[in-house]
Amino acid sequence: MDFKQFLVVLRRRWLSVLLIMALALGVASALTFTRTPMYESKAQVLLTVDVRNTTDSYAANLAITQRAATYAQIAKSTELAGIIIDAGGFEMSPEKLASRIAAEVVEGTSLIESEGAGRERP
Secondary structure, eight states: OOOOHHHHHHHTTTTHHHHHHHHHHHHHHHHHHOOOOOOOEEEEEOOOOSSSSTTTTHHHHHHHHHHHHHHHHHHTTHHHHHHHHHHHHHOOHHHHHHHHHEEEEEETSSSEEEEEEEESSO
């Protein structure tokens, strides 16, 4: 089918095409406006150490890798969630906010991946 044939069919069936497009737009609008929005945020944090000589390099990298696990635990804590709620003026319990946060260290690295999600804004 070339372009001219397409235009002939479109001219003949314009009402059907218009009705199908209106129906599709109506269904898409109904789904969009009736669904509860999902809020999500993701972040990655890379911990590094400025090491001037190679003797301290291994010890510094080992320490920072161990520290990354501690920071990931702190990110999920109710204490930090309470501080965030107080600073932002949110109306939510620290336990509820902390339950919506996930943080973990990528194995063998000092990279922390965290994400938070929920159906309502904090």
